[in-house]
Amino acid sequence: MKSKNLLIFGGLVLLLLAFFVFDLLLGSVSIPWGDVVKSLIGQADNEVWTTIVRDFRLPKSITAVLAGAALSVSGLQMQTTFRNPLAGPYVLGISAGASLGVAIMVLGITSVGAASLSGLATSFSLAGAAIAGAMLVLLVVLAVSVRVKDIMTILILGMMFGSGASALVSVLQFFSSESMLKAFVIWTMGSLSSVAGMQLQVFAIIISVGLVLSIISIRMLNVMLLGDAYAKGVGLNLTITRVLIFSSTSLLAGGVTAFCGPIGFIGIAVPHVARMVFRTANHSVLIPGVMLLGSIAMLFADIVSQLPGFEVTLPINSVTALLGIPIVVYVVIKNQRFAGV
Amino acid sequence: MEHSSISISIKDVELGYSPNNPLLPKFSADAHLGELIALVGRNGIGKSTLLRSVVGLQTPLSGEILVEGKRSTSLVRKQRAKALSYVPAEPVRVANLYIRDFVAVGRFPHLSWSRALSPTDWEMVDYALKLVGIEHLAHRDITTVSDGERQRAMIAFALAQDTRIIILDEPTAFLDLPNKFEMVRLLSHLAHTKGKTIIYSTHDLQGAIHEADTIWMMLCSGFAAGAPEDLALSNSFQHLLADTQVVFDGELGLFRNRREPGKSVALEGQGSVRLWTARMLERIGFSTDNSELARYKVTCIAENSIHYWLLTENQNLVFKTSSLGELAKKMRAI
Numbered sequence: 015m016k017s018k019n020l021l022i023f024g025g026l027v028l029l030l031l032a033f034f035v036f037d038l039l040l041g042s043v044s045i046p047w048g049d050v051v052k053s054l055i056g057q058a059d060n061e062v063w064t065t066i067v068r069d070f071r072l073p074k075s076i077t078a079v080l081a082g083a084a085l086s087v088s089g090l091q092m093q094t095t096f097r098n099p100l101a102g103p104y105v106l107g108i109s110a111g112a113s114l115g116v117a118i119m120v121l122g123i124t125s126v127g128a129a130s131l132s133g134l135a136t137s138f139s140l141a142g143a144a145i146a147g148a149m150l151v152l153l154v155v156l157a158v159s160v161r162v163k164d165i166m167t168i169l170i171l172g173m174m175f176g177s178g179a180s181a182l183v184s185v186l187q188f189f190s191s192e193s194m195l196k197a198f199v200i201w202t203m204g205s206l207s208s209v210a211g212m213q214l215q216v217f218a219i220i221i222s223v224g225l226v227l228s229i230i231s232i233r234m235l236n237v238m239l240l241g242d243a244y245a246k247g248v249g250l251n252l253t254i255t256r257v258l259i260f261s262s263t264s265l266l267a268g269g270v271t272a273f274c275g276p277i278g279f280i281g282i283a284v285p286h287v288a289r290m291v292f293r294t295a296n297h298s299v300l301i302p303g304v305m306l307l308g309s310i311a312m313l314f315a316d317i318v319s320q321l322p323g324f325e326v327t328l329p330i331n332s333v334t335a336l337l338g339i340p341i342v343v344y345v346v347i348k349n350q351r352f353a354g355v
Numbered sequence: 356m357e358h359s360s361i362s363i364s365i366k367d368v369e370l371g372y373s374p375n376n377p378l379l380p381k382f383s384a385d386a387h388l389g390e391l392i393a394l395v396g397r398n399g400i401g402k403s404t405l406l407r408s409v410v411g412l413q414t415p416l417s418g419e420i421l422v423e424g425k426r427s428t429s430l431v432r433k434q435r436a437k438a439l440s441y442v443p444a445e446p447v448r449v450a451n452l453y454i455r456d457f458v459a460v461g462r463f464p465h466l467s468w469s470r471a472l473s474p475t476d477w478e479m480v481d482y483a484l485k486l487v488g489i490e491h492l493a494h495r496d497i498t499t500v501s502d503g504e505r506q507r508a509m510i511a512f513a514l515a516q517d518t519r520i521i522i523l524d525e526p527t528a529f530l531d532l533p534n535k536f537e538m539v540r541l542l543s544h545l546a547h548t549k550g551k552t553i554i555y556s557t558h559d560l561q562g563a564i565h566e567a568d569t570i571w572m573m574l575c576s577g578f579a580a581g582a583p584e585d586l587a588l589s590n591s592f593q594h595l596l597a598d599t600q601v602v603f604d605g606e607l608g609l610f611r612n613r614r615e616p617g618k619s620v621a622l623e624g625q626g627s628v629r630l631w632t633a634r635m636l637e638r639i640g641f642s643t644d645n646s647e648l649a650r651y652k653v654t655c656i657a658e659n660s661i662h663y664w665l666l667t668e669n670q671n672l673v674f675k676t677s678s679l680g681e682l683a684k685k686m687r688a689i
Contacts (some may be wrong), residue, residue, distance in 0.1 A: 233471075236460055239452070243443035246412050248463040248516065249436030293496075295452035 019299055022291060026306040030079075033313040037075045038067060040320050073210040075313065080221045081206065081274050082284075082312025084266035086304040087228045089281030090288070091263050094235045094297070095256070096169050099345060103267035103281035105169060106260065107151045107176030112271040113202065114179040115147025116140055120198045121190035140201065141213065141272040148268030151175055152260065159256045165242065168256075203329035204275035206316055217273045224265030228301055231259050235297040277331055279338025280315070284308045286345045311337070360388045361424075362520050362552035363409060368418035370401045370408065377416055378404065382578030384571060386554055388519070391546040393539075393563030393583075394556040395595065396573030402556040403444070405573070406522050409554070410441040422520065436464035439520035440513035444528060446505050448498055454508045455493040458483055461515030483514035486549075487541060503534035510541065521545070523555040527562065535559050539566040560592070564608060618689075619644035624655025628662055635679045639687055651689065653682070 038050050045053070045063050052058040053067035088103035096105065104110070119140060154175060159168050187195055209217050234255045237245050245252060270277060288303040289295070315334045320327040363386040371377040378401040386392055396402050407413040409420055411427040420427040422438050430438065440461070447457060461483070462476045484490045487507040492500055497508060506526055513521045526542070527535045539562040546553045546568070554571075557563055563570055564583040572579040572586070574594050579586070586592060592603040592610075600613045617640035622633060632655050633643055654665040664682050666674040674685045 233463065233466065236456075237463055239449055240447055240457070240460060241443075241445070243412075243441070243445070244447075244460070244512075247410065247436065247441035247443070248461065249432035249434075250463065251432060289451050293451055294456070295449050296456045 019292060019294075023302070023306070026303075026310065030306055030310050030313070033310055033317065034075055034079065037078065037313050037317055038071050040317060041066065041071055069210065070207070073214050074207045074316070076214065077206045077209045077217065077274065078312040078316045079309040080218060081270045081277065082280060082308035082310070082315075083305040084221045084224060084270050084308070085277060085281040086284035086288075086308025086311070087225060087301060088263040088266040090285040090297075090300060090304045091228060091231070091235065091259050092281075093285055094239050095259055096165060097239070097241060098169070099286070100282065100342070101169070102279075103263060103270075104176070104276070104278075106155050106172040106263065106267075107174075107179060108148045108264055108267045109271045109276040110176035110179035110183075111147040111149075111151030112144035112268055113147065113183050113276060115143035115145070115150075116201055117183040117186045117198060118147075119143035120201070121186040121194050141216075144272035145268060147179070148264055148271060151179065152264040152268070156257055156260055159260065160253055163242075163252075201275050202331070204277040204331035204334075206274055206312075206330055209273045213273060217269060220265050220269035224262050224269065225305065227258060227262035227265070231255070231262060232297045232301050234258070235301075239295060239297075275331065277334055279334045279342065280308060280311055283338035283341040283345075284311050286341060287311070362386050362388050362390075362422070363554070364421040364424075365405075365409070366419050366421065368405075368408070368420060369416040370404045371416050374416050379573055379575060380577050381418060383418075384578065384580050386520075386552050386569075388552055389546055389550045390552055390568045391543050391566065392552075392554045392569045392571055393567035394554060394571045394573065395558070395560055395563060397595065400573045400575070402573060403524055406441075406524050406554065406556055410439060410522055411435050412441075433464050436516065436518075438518055439522060440516040440518040442509050442513050442521065442523040442526060444524040446502065446529060447509065450496065450498050452497045453493070454489065454495055454497050454500070454511075455480060455484065457497055457508060458511045458515045461512040461517075464516060479517060480511075480515050483511040484508075486514055486545070487511045502529040503531070503538070506530060506534075506538060507541070510545075514545070519550070520552045520554075523553070525556050525558070527555075527557055527559050535562050536565070539563070542566070560595070560610060614638075614640065616642040618642070618651075619649050620686075621645055621649040621652035622655070623652065624657075626657070628655045628657045632664065632679060635683055636686075639683050641686065651686075 039045070039047055043066055045067065049058050049060065049063055050067055053064040054072065056064070058064045085103050092101040092103060092105050093099055155168065155172055158171050162168055187198065234250060237248060237250045238255065242252070267281070284304050284307050285300070288300050288307050291307065292299050292303050294300065315330060315337055318337070319330055319333045365382070365384045367381050367383055369377040369381050370379065394402050394405065404413060408415045409422070409427060411430060414428055422430065422435070427435070459472060459477070459480045462472060462480065465476070466472065481490065481493070484493055487510050489504055489507045489511065492504055497505060500508070506529070510523070510526070527538050530538055542553050542555060543566040545551050564587065567583060569580060570583050570586055572591065572595060576594065579591055579594070581591070587605055587608065590605065596602060601610055602613045603610055614637055620636060620641045620643060622629065622636065622643045622645065624632060632653060636643055636653070650669060652667045654667070656663050656665065661677070663675065663677040664679070665672060666682065666685065674682070676682050676685070
């Protein structure tokens with residue numbers, strides 16, 4: 015059985031590499047694949063091509079790989095922690111908190127004329143605002159989870175915080191100008207291409223820390239899967255475990271939301287795909303599994319969003335939703351035992 | 356010597372959710388090493404509360420519970436998880452969870468940040484599966500096995516945890532009759548050959564009377580403990596059945612519905628045929644009366660392993676049959 019898993023992992027790594035290269039090939043300017051490789055290693059003659067590949071396409075593909083892995087891992091963590099197949103990275107209200115941060119930034123501050131939305135400076139401050147919003151929600155959730163024992167209560171409170179934040183966002187939207195509204199709506203559609211240079215480094219660090227925390231939590235997740243009674247029976251410290259898992263999820267989901275916008279469905283759907291592919295509930299297989307599958311799914315979504323023939327690229331959020339929804343529907347219908355829980 | 360064999364000591368414990376209204380009066384009890392204890396009592400009397408208090412998941416209203424001489428609530432999580440394991444009542448239903456992976460989680464208290472599952476740990480997991488007789492199911496999804504097999508996997512989990520004390524909350528609740536008996540026999544086997552102290556709560560008194568070394572009875576009026584046979588002889592099980600229509604038949608060792616004595620009938624016959632005829636008569640509301648005064652009389656005849664029954668009224672034959680069911684129908688019409 016272990017050798018079967020190794021075979022699957024090998025296949026997925028190859029698939030990831032293939033998608034990564036294919037993703038680099040796509041774009042509004044057509045560049046032959048030989049020149050793409052040359053541009054990457056800095057041997058190409060065409061300066062423009064080198065710039066396009068190294069400054070635009072490569073960062074975007076790396077962002078896709080990181081964001082896909084991050085969303086899928088945090089989705090798996092939430093599904094296990096809440097023992098709910100429809101939980102995702104955003105159940106704790108993290109994306110709603112990030113949205114509120116961005117909304118205050120875009121719609122609140124800018125509408126009183128304190129800053130202009132154009133220019134590179136804003137995308138960093140957008141990320142900062144999103145992180146601040148996500149952190150705020152995280153702190154509230156952590157404070158609650160240290161005091162409240164029942165996991166369902168935490169889930170409900172997380173959803174309520176999220177709904178509250180969304181309501182505030184609506185209020186801000188109502189009072190904002192049309193151009194600001196459009197800027198905010200575009201942010202909510204998600205984008206992998208606004209992360210480059212310094213931002214990509216910060217993004218990569220945030221996601222890496224989140225992923226390392228998730229690897230540390232593997233053994234605890236295997237216990238959490240069995241429910242609170244077993245967790246207490248084997249002496250698991252629930253408070254420490256929840257703080258660890260929620261911190262990891264906030265870094266992952268909050269980081270992605272901050273830099274790429276609230277990208278949906280990857281986090282809910284990929285863990286189910288991983289369970290179908292590996293046929294296991296063991297997180298020492300599932301965590302690396304969802305990292306690979308999440309990266310592949312995100313690259314695939316990016317490829318679909320810019321399929322040759324389209325003049326413009328589709329919003330990434332619509333693509334992930336269109337790809338993810340059938341999987342979630344399939345899971346809900348197939349696993350009636352889940353639906354009954 | 357006597358003291359060191361005590362696994363769990365319950366001292367003047369009061370259980371409940373409000374200090375003014377404990378579930379039952381203060382009680383004390385000891386569980387000894389290698390002893391199988393069945394905890395019985397009506398729904399809501401606090402069996403699960405007691406077990407959870409022993410495991411340290413809950414604090415009693417007053418009194419203390421010692422686990423191997425140390426107060427249960429003062430034990431550090433992992434220490435406690437190495438001293439006793441707890442098998443909850445709810446069956447594990449996680450899709451795609453292999454039984455071997457599930458049982459391996461039982462090794463958690465013995466692991467640390469720097470120590471992952473070693474080959475020795477896996478050996479213990481496989482040994483636990485073997486002890487409960489499901490080693491052939493190691494690579495099966497836990498949602499695809501029967502309730503009995505799943506319950507065995509849950510016990511293997513506790514064995515992998517490698518504790519001297521095992522606490523089980525209603526391990527026989529979801530099982531069919533043969534599985535109920537086998538489950539209790541397995542627990543008895545583990546207690547007596549592996550030296551485990553096992554406390555399990557149950558509503559299956561019959562099985563408990565059959566296999567348990569000691570029965571702990573929780574009653575509104577108080578707590579009683581003793582060997583099942585002692586409790587039967589002292590008619591203690593009647594306390595469990597107070598205010599119900601169920602009685603404990605001390606002679607047969609069976610529980611049954613209380614019946615109002617009805618019309619009387621004389622019964623003649625021997626052995627098991629007589630026994631089952633009497634049971635049928637009782638079921639349909641007759642009391643057996645062997646005086647000559649009875650108007651009706653049933654005679655059981657067993658010859659060449661063929662059974663038949665004669666019903667006479669004032670010594671005149673009125674019915675003859677080879678089925679107790681037919682006889683029951685006829686007599687109901689009387």
